[in-house]
Amino acid sequence: MCGLLAGVVVAAASFPAAALSGLAAKASSEGFASLPSELKEQTSPQLTRIYASDGKTQIAVMYDEYRSDVPLKEISVNMQNAIVAAEDHKFYKHNGVDFKGLARAFVNNRNGGDQQGASTLTMQVVRMSMTYSASSPAEVVAATAKTTERKLAEIKYAMELEKQLTKQQILERYLNIAPFGNGAYGIYAASQIYFGKKPKDLDVAQSALLAGMVKGTSLFDPTTADGNPRAKERRDYVINDMLSLGYVTADQAKKAKAVKVARTTRPIGNGCTSVSHNDWGFFCDYFQRWWMSQTEFGDNTYERERRLKSGGYKIVTTLDIDAQKSARKRIVQQRGDNSVNALLLAAVQPGTGKVMALAANRKFKLPTDANPNPLSSDPKKRAAGARATYPNTTNPIITGGGDIHGYQAGSVFKMFTMVAALEQGVGLDFTINTTPRYVSPLYLDSGAPAACGGHYCPGNSSDKEKGPYSMWTGFGASVNTYFVPLQEKIGAEHVVDVAKRFGVQFREPRDNDLATNAAHDWGAFTLGVSASTPLDIANAYATLAADGMYCTPTPIQQITTHDGEKLKTGKPSCTRATTPEVARRALDAARCPVGDQAQLGSCAGTGTAKAARGVVGHPVFGKTGTTDAEKTASLVVGTTSIVVAGYLVNPDWQAHTDHMKHDVVNPAVWNTVADYMDGKPSEQFKTP
Numbered sequence: 001m002c003g004l005l006a007g008v009v010v011a012a013a014s015f016p017a018a019a020l021s022g023l024a025a026k027a028s029s030e031g032f033a034s035l036p037s038e039l040k041e042q043t044s045p046q047l048t049r050i051y052a053s054d055g056k057t058q059i060a061v062m063y064d065e066y067r068s069d070v071p072l073k074e075i076s077v078n079m080q081n082a083i084v085a086a087e088d089h090k091f092y093k094h095n096g097v098d099f100k101g102l103a104r105a106f107v108n109n110r111n112g113g114d115q116q117g118a119s120t121l122t123m124q125v126v127r128m129s130m131t132y133s134a135s136s137p138a139e140v141v142a143a144t145a146k147t148t149e150r151k152l153a154e155i156k157y158a159m160e161l162e163k164q165l166t167k168q169q170i171l172e173r174y175l176n177i178a179p180f181g182n183g184a185y186g187i188y189a190a191s192q193i194y195f196g197k198k199p200k201d202l203d204v205a206q207s208a209l210l211a212g213m214v215k216g217t218s219l220f221d222p223t224t225a226d227g228n229p230r231a232k233e234r235r236d237y238v239i240n241d242m243l244s245l246g247y248v249t250a251d252q253a254k255k256a257k258a259v260k261v262a263r264t265t266r267p268i269g270n271g272c273t274s275v276s277h278n279d280w281g282f283f284c285d286y287f288q289r290w291w292m293s294q295t296e297f298g299d300n301t302y303e304r305e306r307r308l309k310s311g312g313y314k315i316v317t318t319l320d321i322d323a324q325k326s327a328r329k330r331i332v333q334q335r336g337d338n339s340v341n342a343l344l345l346a347a348v349q350p351g352t353g354k355v356m357a358l359a360a361n362r363k364f365k366l367p368t369d370a371n372p373n374p375l376s377s378d379p380k381k382r383a384a385g386a387r388a389t390y391p392n393t394t395n396p397i398i399t400g401g402g403d404i405h406g407y408q409a410g411s412v413f414k415m416f417t418m419v420a421a422l423e424q425g426v427g428l429d430f431t432i433n434t435t436p437r438y439v440s441p442l443y444l445d446s447g448a449p450a451a452c453g454g455h456y457c458p459g460n461s462s463d464k465e466k467g468p469y470s471m472w473t474g475f476g477a478s479v480n481t482y483f484v485p486l487q488e489k490i491g492a493e494h495v496v497d498v499a500k501r502f503g504v505q506f507r508e509p510r511d512n513d514l515a516t517n518a519a520h521d522w523g524a525f526t527l528g529v530s531a532s533t534p535l536d537i538a539n540a541y542a543t544l545a546a547d548g549m550y551c552t553p554t555p556i557q558q559i560t561t562h563d564g565e566k567l568k569t570g571k572p573s574c575t576r577a578t579t580p581e582v583a584r585r586a587l588d589a590a591r592c593p594v595g596d597q598a599q600l601g602s603c604a605g606t607g608t609a610k611a612a613r614g615v616v617g618h619p620v621f622g623k624t625g626t627t628d629a630e631k632t633a634s635l636v637v638g639t640t641s642i643v644v645a646g647y648l649v650n651p652d653w654q655a656h657t658d659h660m661k662h663d664v665v666n667p668a669v670w671n672t673v674a675d676y677m678d679g680k681p682s683e684q685f686k687t688p
Contacts, residue, residue: 043312045063045309045310048310048311049068049314050317051314051317053317053321053356059284060272060275060280061274062270062288064309065183068186074199075200081245081248082207082210082247083171083178085247086211086214087215090120091171094122095159096120097158119154120158121174123155123158124178125161125173125174125177128177132177175199180194181221182194182265187210191210194209194222196266204253205257206262209262213234222261235261240253273364273365275364278363279328279360282360282362282397283355283357285364285396286398290556296567313559316558316559316560318354318355318554318555322676323356323675326675327358327668330668330669341658342650343646344648345360345534345644346644347538348539348642350543350546350643353551353552353554353573355553355554355555357644358398359398362389362393367393372387373387373388381653400535406507406508406533407532407654408632409647410632410634411480411483411624412528412623413499413526413530413532415541416496416504418586419578419582423498428470428471428472428588428589431468431469432482434465436481439453439457440485443488443523456523469482472598475592475623477607477608478608478623478624483526492520492521493520495525495526496515496522498577502539504536505536506531508531534634534646535553535645537645541645544586544587544638545587551572555570556570581688587621587688588601588688592606593624594609594610594613594620596620596621608623608624609635612670617677619683620637623636624662626660631654635665636669639673644673
């Protein structure tokens with residue numbers, strides 16, 4: 001029966017133009033038996049869900065095909081019955097192939113009727129599975145081409161599949177793989193897009209509408225401008241078949257047919273510009289850039305993106321919803337989204353590198369022609385018609401990447417000099433009798449604003465800053481003429497090395513060249529002239545709070561595959577950047593700038609952000625930073641649980657003439673830390 005009927009009748013029925021003599025060869029039992037019977041299967045593309053650190057709050061979904069498999073028990077019985085009524089009345093009776101149906105289709109097709117294929121649900125599962133399992137364009141064509149070979153292969157695969165799976169398993173596969181139009185693949189997507197509900201909640205009318213669409217997603221699309229009367233006709237046809245098969249009563253059928261056909265779809269976001277809350281977009285983008293850099297997910301960016309958008313991962317990130325909400329709130333209290341200047345905050349957990357928050361006074365979205373950003377404040381860029389990054393941008397302005405190299409952050413870099421000095425045995429009580437302006441005998445500079453007579457001659461922010469300072473008081477008061485000679489004493493190359501170990505990236509080509517080839521002569525490095533980002537500095541200071549362990553910044557808490565396997569990729573990756581003793585001593589001095597008390601020595605009343613300790617209400621450490629002409633203002637404040645760094649910058653034109661003020665960036669930073677620490681037990685830093 002398989003040989004003769006499948007070979008001659010079935011193939012001829014599906015393709016009446018084929019020569020029967022050719023089909024006879026295919027009809028032999030030997031020829032049919034020689035066809036492969038094991039279906040090479042590959043899971044159909046599945047959407048990936050991105051969650052916050054609580055594992056429940058969904059940040060975004062990413063997909064090539066909007067599809068998410070669900071078990072049959074989570075699909076309405078109405079939907080199960082509707083698809084059988086629409087596609088395969090004898091589904092529960094045949095063994096994968098409806099031979100009478102094939103013969104009937106053969107007669108109909110030969111007599112000039114509408115073309116019929118007579119494929120069962122099982123055969124359709126086979127066809128769609130073959131398509132998704134294809135590894136080349138040629139295999140895709142072979143899996144969908146109207147040929148005798150393909151039809152015979154479907155028949156044999158279908159019969160084998162019926163031996164391996166139950167009817168319920170086959171029905172589940174069908175409902176999860178079938179396309180329903182308007183970007184909906186599988187029943188989960190269809191129920192979401194058309195009705196905004198879960199598959200288990202579909203009623204008779206909704207189930208019949210969706211089941212009817214499988215036959216022709218465009219032909220029976222209910223969302224066309226004219227309402228498409230064919231959609232209702234097809235739905236009612238399916239309802240009538242459900243009635244004839246005993247799946248619904250006459251009263252249920254009547255009520256279902258009276259339901260108005262929905263003509264709209266629910267838009268489904270895809271990617272970081274469609275996050276649940278817009279201010280999560282910068283974190284989402286950071287995660288996506290991180291993923292695209294991981295070789296574990298493919299040898300190239302194409303493979304990695306395909307894995308992300310079709311792998312069906314559940315990704316729990318490190319985004320702390322409360323910390324993020326607070327950071328965004330505290331930012332907009334200081335600067336609105338329409339400000340030319342950007343207030344950027346990054347939060348990191350010490351000891352893990354987990355990125356807890358990334359916020360800015362910007363909307364994470366692309367500007368449009370209809371709603372463009374203002375022209376750039378940079379005269380050269382403005383003349384060329386370039387637009388600014390406010391209020392809308394998708395640039396990684398908080399974390400860096402691409403052509404975003406970062407910003408000069410000022411004196412927050414003095415911490416690297418302090419660590420390098422401590423590593424060489426210089427004590428915290430090392431004293432320098434400072435002057436308002438220092439003429440460096442080592443560093444030569446004839447072109448910079450701080451040059452004098454061919455030498456590098458940095459000054460302090462005030463002429464009152466002079467006299468003897470230790471590391472505690474010099475760091476607390478941010479005395480430039482203490483740290484430049486200290487850097488001379490220990491060697492700038494060692495300071496640069498500490499910065500590298502603590503995670504500074506040197507993205508700017510000129511900075512990278514100096515750090516690589518001329519670090520010894522980089523006299524201004526200690527004053528923070530190298531470009532960095534808030535994330536760089538937050539994580540560098542978190543290294544102190546982690547007893548000298550540097551942890552690579554990560555947006556990942558847990559990645560789980562579609563099959564439930566938990567991956568190790570993205571887990572904390574930490575290396576020792578300096579000794580615990582050096583880290584504790586540096587942190588002890590770093591308590592002075594933010595109004596806390598050192599455990600070993602005395603801050604002597606110094607501090608450039610003294611209010612931080614009182615606002616946070618917990619032991620804190622940190623540092624302020626200001627660049628020449630106040631083009632940038634920065635502050636980093638940390639506890640044992642969180643470190644937050646904030647920059648006030650102009651991302652579009654760093655040669656601007658605005659004066660960045662600490663009364664803007666400081667409250668945003670310390671209030672974010674205070675909000676996070678509210679209600680948490682006070683924890684003292686380890687004693688050096």
